[in-house]
Amino acid sequence: MTAPANQRATAKWWPAALLVVVLVGLWELVSGLVDVPEYLFPAPSAIVRAGVDNAELLASASWVTTEELLLGLLLAVVVALLIAVALHFSVLLRRTVLPLLIASQTVxxxxxxxxxxxxxxxxxxxxxxxxxxxxxxPLAVGTLDGLRSVDPDLPRLMRTLDASRWAIFRRVEFPSALPQLFSGLRLAVTYAAIGAVFGEWSGSTDGLGFVMLQATPQLRTALVFAAIVVLTAETVALFLFVRLLEKIILRWNRR
Structure with a gap:
């Protein structure tokens, strides 16, 4: 990354980082002044101590949750791509299956x-x-919208060159849908952590969600917050990885 690029990245992220620092500082200050019991609302310093004291437990649990996040996200990408492509190729499927997919989101x-x-x-x-x-x-809908929003002149041009339907999809439609696919993927990454925690709360013997579930009735609130911080850090790291992957794959897309 060049120096101007580093400067642009710093200018982009420093306001958010500064806001986080200010909020954490105010949190620590108010916790000290009001003297709130730690089991009700721990100060940031107490959360850090809980994280350090339980570092081995949190590291083991975060590995389990990370595995669930990545494999579940991979499964979602594969299924969403298959269904989005099938809906794109078949008007009948689009008219029958798409309303059911939308209705399923109400559950x-x-x-x-x-x-x-x-x-x-x-x-x-x-x-x-x-x-x-x-x-x-979000992955399926984003991909389908991207496939359906291709400039109609491009497939026409490919047909004049005697391109097959598969060639049009591979060379025009799918590449054009990649920006919206990655938009859906970025959104899905932020949801994946919620799904992993829900799954661990419903029945699990390990993971960050299980740590939170066990620590709550024991009034170890600082440990609950420490697990939340680790889970947030994992999600942010995964989101940034997706952004980096998008920039590498979609170098041609300058929007």
Whole structure:
């Protein structure tokens, strides 16, 4: 990354970083002045101590949750791409399946998570399904919209060159849909952590959600906040990775 690029990145992110620092400082100050019990609302310093004291536990749990996030997200991407492409190629499927997909989003995943735990046990499978269910819709809709929004002149040009339907899809439609696919992926990444935690709350023996579930009745609120911080850091890191991947793959897209 060149120096001007570094300067642009710094100018882009420093206001948000400064705001976080100010808010954390105010939080620490108010906690000290008001003297709120730690089990009700711990100060940032108490959260840091809880994180350091339970570093091994949080590291082990975060590895489990990260595995659920990545595999569930991968499952959602594969299924969403297959369904979006099928809907794009078939008008009949689009008219029959798409309304059902939209209606399925009215069912709260938090209600389905316990049912999945009963059906598939306390292993990793129900967590992957929950993450995939939450991430699937923005990926499928974004990809389908991208495929449907291609400039109609481009497929016409390809047909004049005697291109097959598959060639038009591979060379024109799918590349044109990639920006919206990545937009859906960025949105799905932020939802994936919610799905993993829901799955672990419904039935699990490990993971950050399980740590929160066990620490709450023990009034170890600082540990709950420490697990939330680790989960947030994981999600932000995954989001930045997706952004980097998007910039590498979509160098031609300067929007």
């Amino acid at each position: 709260p995943v938090v209600v389905l998570a316990p049912i999945l735990a009963i059906a598939f046990g306390y292993g990793i499978l129900p967590k992957l399904v929950v993450v995939a269910l939450i991430c699937f819709f």
